[in-house]
Amino acid sequence: STGYFEAHGELFRPSEPLQLKPLDYFVEKATTCKKHFVSHVKVYQMESVVQSELSKRAFLEGLLEQGWQFIYLKRRNRLKHLFSSVRAQESSIYHTETVLPAFTTTVNCFQFKHGVKQLEKWEAEEQELLENLPYLTIEYERDLENERSHAATINTILDYVELPHRPFATKLKKVVRGELKSIITNYDEFAEEMRAAGYGEYL
Numbered sequence: 001s002t003g004y005f006e007a008h009g010e011l012f013r014p015s016e017p018l019q020l021k022p023l024d025y026f027v028e029k030a031t032t033c034k035k036h037f038v039s040h041v042k043v044y045q046m047e048s049v050v051q052s053e054l055s056k057r058a059f060l061e062g063l064l065e066q067g068w069q070f071i072y073l074k075r076r077n078r079l080k081h082l083f084s085s086v087r088a089q090e091s092s093i094y095h096t097e098t099v100l101p102a103f104t105t106t107v108n109c110f111q112f113k114h115g116v117k118q119l120e121k122w123e124a125e126e127q128e129l130l131e132n133l134p135y136l137t138i139e140y141e142r143d144l145e146n147e148r149s150h151a152a153t154i155n156t157i158l159d160y161v162e163l164p165h166r167p168f169a170t171k172l173k174k175v176v177r178g179e180l181k182s183i184i185t186n187y188d189e190f191a192e193e194m195r196a197a198g199y200g201e202y203l
Helices: 021-029 047-051 056-065 078-092 107-132 140-144 147-160 187-194
Strands: 006-007 034-039 071-074 136-139
Touching: 021 034, 021 056, 047 056, 047 140, 056 107, 071 107, 078 107, 136 140, 140 147
Parallel strands: 006 034, 071 136
Antiparallel strands: none
């Protein structure tokens, strides 16, 4: 953390009440902040926007008109992306400040392939929604996975939002550590199925 931002998590997550005026909702949340406001919006959580009779694209354009800035966080490795998401859901651990013990698990390959295909659909929708809109892309593998990249990434973000560089610190640790081969007990079956489905480059 640089100390600049006040994080509000995912405002459209299922546990939050339905907002029929999502643009006003964001402004209301931001005006209560003592620091710069930041929130995470996932494309599949935007049913509040759809039910407000705004299209998702119109919602994003409305935010831009109000002066909001977008940072698009993506992961290139879809297999690790989905595996991390599934692990977080199963363990209910999404963030941690302690080094978690190693674990192993067996993967349902059929369900996993379906999940990867869903990730691809969401990514395609994200790209369509963001087309020709201004945003900064942060790619996990390039900008975040290696701690040595963090300083440059933080400075890139601060430049984008026009804030001065300053020292930063983080206490967060990875929830999933190590290679999938050492974690998945049926890895040979998993690898064969993923290669057959066209995902071999992510193993």
